[in-house]
Amino acid sequence: MTDWTIGIIGGSGLYAIDALEDAAWRDVETPWGAPSDQILFGRIGDVHLRFLPRHGRGHRIPPSEVNARANIDALKRAGCTDLLAVSSIGSLREELEPGRFVVVDQFIDRTVGRPASFFGTGLVAHVSMAEPVCPRLSAFAAEAIKAAGGTMAKDATYLAMEGPQFSTRAESMMYRQWGADVIGMTAMPEARLAREAELPYALVGMVTDYDCWREEAGFVEVAEVIEQMTVNGTIARRLIETFARALPAGRTASPLDRVLDHAIITPSSARDPVLAAKLDAVAGRVLRP
Structure with a gap:
């Protein structure tokens, strides 16, 4: 087997991985509450995979109620070394048409009211998010993406909105002026929490619609989004298989593996033991004596 254990976070349209071998759903408990679902353990060839449907099987959980802390903690406990997230997104650029797959490299976070950190009063840490993906x-x-037959764009900026409603036209046009390329409801605080958990993170967005900035076009229709999600999901499943089979046998180290080395400010004598205990999976590497 390889040194990789890849956590796959499946968004809207990706609820299964066809190529998974030795597949078994398992419960993973966390001190942050229940994750979105059980985690599907398995492998593709020599690569271990852990699959978690972000909204739960049956798409039961709306964006603002996804327990991102529990999801990331559970994937860390399940042995993941790296995370690949796949999400349905809207496009804010004409050239990013429905059906295109987009590799995200930056975020603008417009979410509110979602716990965005594992750390807090009694144990303070600050990690860099300047370059938020691996x-x-x-x-x-x-x-x-290319090997799976998808059309691909990269270096995109993702605007994370609260939802569950889609944007107003004024918001959609403003986000374009800010320099955002795509829009979604789930990548934040997910990417922030992955960074705190020292899990290198990448995000592939699957475009389903043009949001509502195109004044000559109508607004987003859920039926059209679902239809495009179905098409995108077929390619996404091939993408994951191709991704896993192409990984080098030896996992290449990432500087993100050790971002907590100098991030924790609270000295050990002042740390809240209750919070420290909750961080056993996320930050145990640096908190253990």
């Missing part, structure tokens, strides 16, 4: 993982994902 470049080596994103490069592997880009190659896998």
